[in-house]
Amino acid sequence: MSPARPPEGARTAAREGGGSPVSAPARKLRVATTSLAGCFGCHMSFLDIDEHLFELVELIEFDRSPLTDIKEVGPCDIGLIEGGVCNAENVHVLRAFRRNCKTLIALGACAVNGGLPAQRNHLPLSECLREVYQFRPGIANGQIPNDPELPLPLDKVRPIHEVVRIDYFLPGCPPSGPAIWKFLTDLIAGRTPRLTGGLLHYD
């Protein structure tokens, strides 16, 4: 557990390096990412930072993430959450991230305001489930799945800041690669992340 902890030295090192993202910190920052009620589009956009990925891997290492397939989040410096909260499992994962990540970031429109999944919020949950599993054309003897292994859906989809405290928000559907890169380099260099020059958008 402990080797993943102290980021302060790392941050200071990055700052002393003139704030440039290229100056390698003394210890790599540990970063966890996950997609809750999201489409992985924000993760795809994360990969869109293209060759900056080579610079990034000099500065960070991944903990739980779809990129590592680590299943449980451990102590981390930065947590990136894509997607809103639509079921009980999302709540557990989000809380585990909050417990383990020093800085927790809402990545993308769904994490920020619920996004597309939240468009079901004006309908009763039972009506949604019946529509999909019982009354959809082409379904015979349909029934709502109730396997105990399936996480229970919440009555409403919620943005993540309504469940845990969030340190930073990075809106966009998805946030562009350059926006993610600007945000991460600001954060890693110890600056307050700021999206300027058209990098901030909600769509």
Added chain:
Amino acid sequence: MSKQFLLDGQPVPFEDGQSILEAARKAGHYIPSLCWHKDFPAHGSCKLCIVKAAGRHVSACATPAKEGWEVESNTPEMNGERRALLQMLFVEGNHFCPSCEKSGSCELQALGYEYEMLTSRFRHFYPDRPVDASHPDVLLDFNRCIFCELCVRASRDVDGKSVFALTGRGINKHLVVNAESGRLADTDFSKDDLAAHICPVGVILHKGPGFAVPIGERTYDAASIRSQKLKEEES
């Protein structure tokens, strides 16, 4: 020698009866607004034009300028309050920009960018507001209504049809259509009405080709709402 007041320390000339906002825009200074329109009397409902004049918070659109006033507008304090107002507008309706046809040309969204609103911060209401697709040419998506009353005023005062109205009070306030059925198709509303073109957000949408303008070329893609509004003022 015309009268003048100070806006963020800069002298702004004005004529008697002119509001702080009108005088400021005319002099090339931007004070944000959503419900204000130069062809209509001040409405004072969105409060985005909030400024501190002589130490008091007032709506710049509804407050006549006064000789020698010191007005604060583009300050961290005022802009912080504007951001909070925007956040409240965002949580009160259903503002999902990615699926909105007005995205990129929406004044609410553009102001969110202008004041660097990164989160809606508050708890979302997720109200239930069914759309009205009854009219052959125009779709009404009430989810995005901010109650600026521009369509109400345009339809009543210019089109002479009184198609729209606000009803209910407080949190139950909502936009309604003036027909017994409540449907837009049962009014004499036309796609050529001023009311069909005045919505600052994405409520009144024209049917037919959708998302016609590509991303990058929409109203507020290239230039901020601040520079766009000041350019409109010059022309």
